[in-house]
Amino acid sequence: MHTFSLNHVALSVKDVNESIEFYQKILQLKEIENTASDSKTRWLSFGDGKQLHLIPRPNSEIKINKAVHFALATTDLNLFIESLKMHHIDYSDWLGTPNKDYIRKDGINQVYFQDPNGYWIEINDDF
Known part of the structure; x- marks a missing residue:
């Protein structure tokens, strides 16, 4: 293995x-x-x-799909959400509800936002 x-x-x-x-x-x-x-x-x-x-890749098309993302965990999701607000970064839950976090069935809280190229980033509290 x-x-x-x-x-x-x-x-x-x-x-x-x-x-x-x-x-x-x-x-x-x-x-x-x-x-x-x-x-x-x-x-x-x-x-x-x-x-x-x-x-x-300045001349390449970048295709974006929310299912293709990377996730990072933090010990204080609420503090990170405040940082997103301070930097005027829109965030959403998995379904796309603006400025809303989401608690998964397993109790992990998460938000999604995009970088300048449209890539999705998940931040959660599964630390």
């Missing part, structure tokens, strides 16, 4: 600088060195060796 751990999430983005600024401001991720190549792909750290790779 194989054992796995999450290493990184990679996203194609129209404007890598705009995406870097968004993820640094909203998720407070720190930029780290791209040690794989001399490309314009930029890396951010989630911590614990987990990374977000932002790959510039």
Whole structure:
């Protein structure tokens, strides 16, 4: 049997600088060195060796689907929601109800919002 751990999430983005600024401001991720190549792909750290790779694709169509998202857990979802409001970031529940959080059947509370390229991000309290 194989054992796995999450290493990184990679996203194609129209404007890598705009995406870097968004993820640094909203998720407070720190930029780290791209040690794989001399490309314009930029890396951010989630911590614990987990990374977000932002790959510039200014001339490519980016297709968005809410079912394709990544999720992060936080110890204080309400504080994070206040941060979204402060930054004028719209959020919703899974069904798309604006400015509403959702408590799943298993008791986990969650919200969804989008980055500048339209990618969906889930933040939940399953910490």
